[in-house]
Amino acid sequence: AQSVSQHNHHVILSEAASLELGCNYSYGGTVNLFWYVQYPGQHLQLLLKYFSGDPLVKGIKGFEAEFIKSKFSFNLRKPSVQWSDTAEYFCAVTPTGTASKLTFGTGTRLQVTL
Amino acid sequence: SAVISQKPSRDICQRGTSLTIQCQVDSQVTMMFWYRQQPGQSLTLIATANQGSEATYESGFVIDKFPISRPNLTFSTLTVSNMSPEDSSIYLCSVARTQNNEQFFGPGTRLTVL
Numbered sequence: 442a443q444s445v446s447q448h449n450h451h452v453i454l455s456e457a458a459s460l461e462l463g464c465n466y467s468y469g470g471t472v473n474l475f476w477y478v479q480y481p482g483q484h485l486q487l488l489l490k491y492f493s494g495d496p497l498v499k500g501i502k503g504f505e506a507e508f509i510k511s512k513f514s515f516n517l518r519k520p521s522v523q524w525s526d527t528a529e530y531f532c533a534v535t536p537t538g539t540a541s542k543l544t545f546g547t548g549t550r551l552q553v554t555l
Numbered sequence: 556s557a558v559i560s561q562k563p564s565r566d567i568c569q570r571g572t573s574l575t576i577q578c579q580v581d582s583q584v585t586m587m588f589w590y591r592q593q594p595g596q597s598l599t600l601i602a603t604a605n606q607g608s609e610a611t612y613e614s615g616f617v618i619d620k621f622p623i624s625r626p627n628l629t630f631s632t633l634t635v636s637n638m639s640p641e642d643s644s645i646y647l648c649s650v651a652r653t654q655n656n657e658q659f660f661g662p663g664t665r666l667t668v669l
Binding site for chain 2: 473475477483484485486487490492531537538542543544545546547548
């Protein structure tokens with residue numbers, strides 16, 4: 442079975458600071474990878490996804506993530522965060538070829554201060 | 556993407572009672588799932604709702620406790636039976652258009668059991 446680790450549980454940044462949230466997964470085969478975001482009071486939204494091809498994936502709102510297969514990692518980055526990026530971020534993985542068995546990490550709460 | 560609605564959005568229930576949560580999608584989808592997000596924790600897959608057949612449950616979840624129906628390709632229900640305070644959680648419905656597509660999540664149902 443697969444598992445996902447998110448190392449940062451709570452991150453506090455000032456506006457304009459750069460962001461990198463760690464995500465590592467454990468699974469023996471090929472995977473699809475996702476980052477979801479949950480803004481305060483809103484439902485879970487897909488931020489970006491990796492299925493195959495270019496390991497550097499660009500998502501909405503200026504976010505990107507890089508899949509490094511040798512490190513089993515899929516870290517989320519943004520060069521300059523905004524106050525509106527305050528949210529909880531979840532990394533998730535599923536074996537390639539199926540949208541089921543989506544396994545989530547424990548989430549990282551990002552707080553951006555003015 | 557898909558527009559997903561859930562009813563009720565929240566409820567407070569007494570121990571020993573049951574609650575049925577509805578999930579409605581604005582278009583036909585192949586896959587529908589039910590997740591639980593306990594306070595301060597990540598999302599855990601309860602089961603895959605299969606149209607016209609019994610749901611597929613994950614380890615630790617059983618049909619007697621969480622019966623699921625899926626009468627068609629746009630609707631599913633999850634019942635939380637014989638509730639206890641430990642069932643207090645957010646219950647989320649998600650959908651995927653095909654078996655190898657990303658999942659989109661509903662707004663969730665916040666359940667409190669007294």
